[in-house]
Amino acid sequence: MISLPQLQISSVSKIFSTGEGEIVALKDINLDIQSGEFICLLGPSGCGKSTLLNAIAGFSAPTSGSITIEGKTVQKPGPDRGMVFQEYALFPWMTVEQNIAFGLKIKKLPKTQIKEMVDALLEMLNLRDFRERYPKDLSGGMRQRVAIARVLALDSPILLMDEPFGALDSLTRRNLQDELLRIWTAFKKTVIFVTHSIEESIYLADRIVVMTYRPGKIKKQISVSMLRQRDPSSVEFNELKKELSLLVMEEQLRHNQEQIKMTTGD
Amino acid sequence: MKSSLLNKVFDRAQGFLVPVALVALWQYLSSHAIVNPQILPTPMAVIAKWWEYLLPTEAFDADKSSYLAWMFSGEMPHDAYASLYRVVVGFLIGGILALPLGLLMGANDRVYKLFNPLIQIMRPIPPIAFIPLSILWFGLGNPPAIFLIVLGAFFPILMNTIAGVRHVDSIYIRAARSLGASQTTMFLRVMLPAATPYILTGARIGIGTAFIVVIVAEMIAVNNGLGYRILEAREFFWSDKIIAGMFTIGLLGLAIDSGMNRLNNYLLKWHRGIESK
Numbered sequence: 001m002i003s004l005p006q007l008q009i010s011s012v013s014k015i016f017s018t019g020e021g022e023i024v025a026l027k028d029i030n031l032d033i034q035s036g037e038f039i040c041l042l043g044p045s046g047c048g049k050s051t052l053l054n055a056i057a058g059f060s061a062p063t064s065g066s067i068t069i070e071g072k073t074v075q076k077p078g079p080d081r082g083m084v085f086q087e088y089a090l091f092p093w094m095t096v097e098q099n100i101a102f103g104l105k106i107k108k109l110p111k112t113q114i115k116e117m118v119d120a121l122l123e124m125l126n127l128r129d130f131r132e133r134y135p136k137d138l139s140g141g142m143r144q145r146v147a148i149a150r151v152l153a154l155d156s157p158i159l160l161m162d163e164p165f166g167a168l169d170s171l172t173r174r175n176l177q178d179e180l181l182r183i184w185t186a187f188k189k190t191v192i193f194v195t196h197s198i199e200e201s202i203y204l205a206d207r208i209v210v211m212t213y214r215p216g217k218i219k220k221q222i223s224v225s226m227l228r229q230r231d232p233s234s235v236e237f238n239e240l241k242k243e244l245s246l247l248v249m250e251e252q253l254r255h256n257q258e259q260i261k262m263t264t265g266d
Numbered sequence: 267m268k269s270s271l272l273n274k275v276f277d278r279a280q281g282f283l284v285p286v287a288l289v290a291l292w293q294y295l296s297s298h299a300i301v302n303p304q305i306l307p308t309p310m311a312v313i314a315k316w317w318e319y320l321l322p323t324e325a326f327d328a329d330k331s332s333y334l335a336w337m338f339s340g341e342m343p344h345d346a347y348a349s350l351y352r353v354v355v356g357f358l359i360g361g362i363l364a365l366p367l368g369l370l371m372g373a374n375d376r377v378y379k380l381f382n383p384l385i386q387i388m389r390p391i392p393p394i395a396f397i398p399l400s401i402l403w404f405g406l407g408n409p410p411a412i413f414l415i416v417l418g419a420f421f422p423i424l425m426n427t428i429a430g431v432r433h434v435d436s437i438y439i440r441a442a443r444s445l446g447a448s449q450t451t452m453f454l455r456v457m458l459p460a461a462t463p464y465i466l467t468g469a470r471i472g473i474g475t476a477f478i479v480v481i482v483a484e485m486i487a488v489n490n491g492l493g494y495r496i497l498e499a500r501e502f503f504w505s506d507k508i509i510a511g512m513f514t515i516g517l518l519g520l521a522i523d524s525g526m527n528r529l530n531n532y533l534l535k536w537h538r539g540i541e542s543k
Binding site: 083106136 | 388422437438440441442443444446451456459460462474487535536537538
């Protein structure tokens with residue numbers, strides 16, 4: 001039985017105009033994502049993976065092509081697509097509790113219901129003892145937990161994550177990856193996760209979408225069928241890692257050559 | 267442990283070293299008649315005058331007033347109250363005008379372009395330069411003084427509010443939009459709090475300017491208040507009262523500034539770089 005994809009990206013291109021001409025950030029992207037899928041967008045910096053995520057989020061419209069969710073075209077940002085940023089983007093003037101409740105207050109839910117939901121989220125993400133703290137008093141990992149809780153509170157069917165664990169140390173990172181997988185399994189969310197870490201993408205994704213460096217196109221899509229919890233030291237994991245490394249390195253090289261060209265003014 | 271306590275005492279004492287030396291020099295100069303005591307009275311004379319200026323002028327009479335009212339019936343409490351009243355009223359009016367305009371100008375480019383040229387022309391004119399016009403317009407008394415203070419407080423608050431709104435990190439705006447925030451929520455719960463560090467800096471500069479302006483305005487447009495009192499004392503050649511008055515002005519300024527500082531720390535307890543005590 002084939003269900004209609006939840007998210008359809010059709011012939012999407014994005015062109016940025018700069019002083020020195022035009023940059024084709026995305027070119028003819030076609031991607032169908034099923035409900036409940038865990039997708040990783042993988043590629044070197046400058047490959048347009050964040051641009052694509054921002055387009056899905058509705059922050060910047062594509063120059064051509066369309067993005068539809070459940071058949072409806074994406075026009076602007078909305079709580080049906082919760083976004084988690086690498087920089088956490090917590091509101092520093094709000095406590096942990098107030099940050100998590102922000103989206104719920106916008107929905108004008110009754111106070112008791114908000115409190116119940118916030119309590120449950122604090123519990124789930126091990127943030128109980130931090131409820132009254134301000135973000136400045138939290139570690140990076142804790143902040144990202146709060147950011148995830150804030151988005152989960154909205155109960156959006158789609159989670160957009162822009163290198164959310166990029167700034168964390170490797171232990172915290174693995175910890176949060178496991179937590180994310182747990183949440184993803186429990187809530188059956190669709191996750192679109194941007195990363196430049198090959199290992200992270202193999203550890204997390206159902207499907208890895210490798211992107212090319214300028215113009216950003218889809219180079220290859222790889223489905224990962226390994227059972228979770230995946231073992232990064234297994235043969236299967238490492239074979240996939242080798243394959244992906246070759247693909248990503250090609251793009252990284254083009255990125256480097258482009259940088260050299262720019263600095264020498266060729 | 268002992269040495270650290272000693273260090274602490276020494277640390278505290280350090281701050282008093284220069285003022286004590288200065289007062290000692292002052293005492294020496296005036297008591298040895300090196301400087302005419304009419305021009306520079308001794309520190310003790312100034313303190314005595316300050317005390318006299320502070321105390322009630324009439325004996326306590328339970329029929330006329332309560333004890334508390336009597337306590338504050340001296341000349342100085344009256345003057346300090348008059349000055350403080352002008353500062354607070356002027357500052358509040360200035361702030362109430364500057365804050366919404368600053369928020370609008372910061373958030374909306376069209377409003378910014380509409381008002382910015384006028385503000386750029388007005389801003390470099392020191393409020394003091396408005397004295398002649400303010401007297402022509404408002405006569406003498408509180409109105410011209412408060413008008414000048416409003417001007418003095420208005421521009422620093424306005425400029426800082428505009429800067430505050432313009433410097434709101436776009437990541438907060440994006441996060442709020444994706445969480446479904448409406449325009450009103452964005453303005454009140456994101457932009458305004460994000461801009462508070464700037465706004466409070468503006469308020470602090472604004473109240474400092476207001477305090478400078480009140481003293482000058484009182485020297486010219488009104489006949490009470492601390493500024494008026496020290497100018498009046500000059501006419502009678504009461505140098506001890508001039509210095510006592512200046513001392514009061516200094517204390518009041520310090521009190522206002524530390525009050526603002528407390529408010530700042532309270533409102534910005536979430537802010538990085540503010541030490542929470």
